[in-house]
Each structure stands twice: as structure tokens, then as C-alpha cells.
Amino acid sequence: MAPVVHLDRIERTFPGTPPVHALRESNLTIEKNDYIAIVGPSGSGKSTLLHLLGLLDRPTGGTYWLDGVDTASLDDTARAGMRAERIGFVFQAFHLLGHRTAVENVMLAEIHRRGGSKQRRERAEAALRRVGLGHRIDAFPTTLSGGERQRVAVARALIGGPSLLLADEPTGNLDSKTSESILQLFDDLHAAGLTLAVITHDDDVSERAQRRIRIHDGVLTPLTELVDRGAR
């Protein structure tokens, strides 16, 4: 079976004087049910990598296979379709719509997805229950705590059953206790079979992952291979 992600000598150069080499000749494979952490200092290219993985940006060199599909062969509409069906995003800034309730924010993820819109609300409510927010289904984001907002965002990323969950500094705006509960949620999702790629510069976060990959000046280096996280 094809890996979820396979990057072959991927490059991303931003034009300018001088041009910025945000990613250089990088290789990366993420298998199904992998949980990887990408760590690196600010400006090292973490977000650039995540945007490439999430099909929000195109590489300037190399090849990116997502679920065995060469993404270079896809037009914009097909890429948008892949984002809708196979990728879930969680951002540092949550990106919830302030005038929609929690469940409406979650339902937003299904607008551009194939399939019946009939049970959308039920699926969204189920996703919220899964992240432990069954009691705040109709709350507005402004009335939710930071941790609860990030849970809504995770529920939104989960609802369609994505191949890959991409998180960019998911705990960047949260205190350590709240971070811990989000990380616990990620552990649970991973245990349930989800594939995760989490970007962070926080060691506490990266240590939870199966694999850590270091990025520096646009170059990827594996730090730990398949850490045995103890018997479960």
C-alpha cells in the first residue's frame, strides 16, 4: 500500500533578491498511522513544509505523492477536492468563525466534500463529542476557552475521516495544562488509527510523537526513528 505522504527531493524557493530557499531537496515518507513531529527554529521552513503537505502551496522542485497520487498532475480544482477529502488542518490561531456555533464551525468542513449533507449535523455533533465537547455543541467560539476552541478545530479537521491530520503549532496559543489535554487527544486519535503530522518547536509536544524530524534552513534530518513509547 502506498504511503500517505511521499516527498522526493522536494524544494520550495520563494523568488526575491536573494531568493529564499525555504525547503531544499527534502525527502520524507509518512506511512499510514504514523505520528510525526517536525521541529525546528523559527524561519526554518516548518510552515512551508506543512503548506506543501496540505496542498495549499506547490513545490518549486521534486515530487509529492499523496495517497499514491502525484500531486503535480492535479489541477487547482482537484487539489481543492483532495484538501476537502483527505486533509485535516489544525492551526495555531484556531481559525474559527466567530459568528457560528461550535457545531456550525465543524459542519463548515463538509461544504466542499462529496456525500450526503443530510446527516451533516449529526456527524458534526459526533465529532465534537469525540473531542470531549459534547456539552458545548451550540456555544459560540467567543464563549469557549482556548483549549475548547482548539478542540472544535480538531473536530472540524476530523469530521470527514481525513488521511492526514496536519497541525501547525496546535498548542502555540495554549498554556501547558491545556496543551497536555490536546496532546492527549492526539494520542487517542493516533491510537484510533489516524495519521498525524504536527509542527512544533516545543519539546513536550514533539516527544509525544512516534518520530521526530528536525528541520534547519530548509533541510530535513530524522532525529529519532520509531521510538518505542512503551507497551500499550
Next chain:
Amino acid sequence: MLAEATAALTARPARTLLTALGTVLGVAALVATLGLAKTAGGQIVGRFDELEATRVEVSLDNGGFFGQQDNRPNPLPFDAEDRLTRLNGVAFAGTKTSIDLEGAFARSVPVVDPLGQTEFQVPMFSASPGLFDAVRGQLETGRWYDHGHNDRGDAVAILGPAAAERLNINRVDASPAIFVGEHTLAVVGIIRAVEREPDLLSAIIVPDGWARTTFGIVAPEEVHIDVEVGAAQLIGSQAAIALAPNDPDLLRVAVPPSPGQVRRDVEGDVNALFLVLGGISLLVGAIGIANVTLVSVLERTGEIGLRRALGATRRHIATQFMFESAVLGALAGLIGASLGVLVVVGVSANREWTPILDEWIPLAAPPAGAIVGLVAGLYPALKAASIEPISALRSG
């Protein structure tokens, strides 16, 4: 997509309404304009045109500009009055014929006074008695001559006020005499005013009967008819046959333009003016929508980035913003149409007019508003679609 658009609009109702205000006013102005123009049009016809709308005039058709009047026999009968008053819808009718006095002077004293001017050239018309009613004449003093005078060919005269003044006659109880050339006429009445044919005011008017024997006129020149309101078109079509059953084509019948036509003309004038005003306010409204939508696009960059990440294409984003401004425009059209109808009803009530409004106007207003919204939303929508998701997400 529609649900998405309305959700975004209902999130901030006050701001949505402010955005739509320009379009609301524009549509209100348009609807009020169309309604008021139509209402006023109805009024103008009803009020000001009564005099013109009840007037029918029959004369010999001289064949247009190059016509040769000489070759055509004049079929107008002297009993036109009798023939026409039999028609349903004719109130009054009378003949009017100008008489060529060949330069003869009129005077009120039998002897020419060499010291003062006592002789004047005064125009003369012969008329059947019904003419005075047909032109809605009013007497200053005396009486009209009647059918008896006319049938007998009596030498009597009615003076227009200007003619009476020149001839220095102001009392008629003794039927003073005037002299026209070698003829003597007894003045029986002086006109105060006429509503039609004002040339009668400066003339001497004599019965047809006298004019026929004295001047040998063979047929009346014109027949004037006062018809009942609404009967002008009908009488116009019947008069020629009633007057000259054998050669109706020789006659020219002048009827007032139909009330519908007059109303359309008036409406057209008022409409044209106010449509321009309404159009301008609609344009201002559209610019307002465009402006605010543009601001909201910039404000919602994060949302746009998120939607792209959730699988929206550029086209989806553009469509969403177009929908938003179209819904806004339709809403504005609806409110504006309601306001406009209220204005029409209010103004009409105030003036005691009957409000008239085509029912398609309030129905067409929301779609029209939606189109305005679509046009106004085009540029902001394209702007929103061109935003790169990465930078949009970065901006929060």
C-alpha cells in the same frame, strides 16, 4: 452556498442593513417614482384635460398641404347641429363659418363722424345657435339668438366683448343697431367669455340663416362639438358619417388624443426625470455595496484562507461573495420596494389621489436589487478569489 451567504449576512444585521441602505434608497426612489408618475399621470388627465378631451371638430378636408380645396364640394350641412345632437355622447354642436366682408366697415352710428373714428373692420362669423354652448360661451348681457332667429334669417347679432367695446355698445336691452357695410343688424347679446374658439371674442356673430340669404354662403366651414367625457373617440368615428353620409371621406375630424395616450405622455415625462434620479441613487447604492463588501473581504482574509484549506476553490470563494452581495441586493430591493409603495400610498393619501402602481414593479424590485448586488459584488469577489490561502492563513 445560499445558506453560507445568508449566514454571513445575518451574523451582523446592523452592518448588513447599513451596507444595503444605498440600494434600499435607490429602489425606494425607483418604485416611488414609477408609482407617483402613474398616479400623477392619472390625475393630470382627469383634472386638466377635461376641456380638451371633450372637444371634437369637423371641417372640410383640404387634402393636406397641397390640397386643392376648390375642386372639392363642401358636404357639411347647415343642419349639422340637429344631426349631431341625435348622437349619443354629443352634448352640444354648432356650425361656425367666417364671412368675407370684403373690407366693409362696421359702425354703431348711422352717420360717419369725420372727427372721431367710428368705423372699424371687425371680423364676422355666422353660427348656428348651438355653437355658443359648444364653445362653452357665457353671456355678459342680453341673450343668445335662437333657432327661431336662425330659421327666419333674422338680422340679429351677438358681439364678442372686444367687438362690443370698439363699437361702443355695452347695453343691449333696446337691441341697438350696428351697421356693417350696407346691412343693419340688431345686437341681442354680448359675450363675456368662451372656452374654445377665442376668435369669437373680437367678432360679430350672426345666424347662419341670415348669412345664407345675405352673403350666399353654401355650407358651413366648421362644426364644433362638445362631447361627454370619454365619448370623444366614439363621436370622432361617427361624426363624419352623420354629417355627410355620402362623402364622409371629404371631412376631417379632429379628436383629442385618447386619454390613454395623454396619460402615457405625462407618465413618460415624469418617469424619465425620476428614473434618472432613481438610477443615480441605485448606482450610489451599488458603489456602497461594492465598497463595504471589499472591506469585508479584507477583514475576512482568515476566513477565506480557512475555506480554501477546507477545500474551497477560487471559484467557490468568488461565488460565495457574489451570493452575499446578491442576497444583500435582493433584500435591499425588497425593503426599498416596500418603502416606495408606502411613499406612493402616503403621497396619494395626502393629495387625495388614487394610488396607481403596476403590480410588476414591487415584484421586480428584489431581482433588480439582486442584479445590482451581483454587479457590485463582482470586483470584491474576484479580489477575494485572488487571495493566496497561505498568506490568508498567516494573517490570522
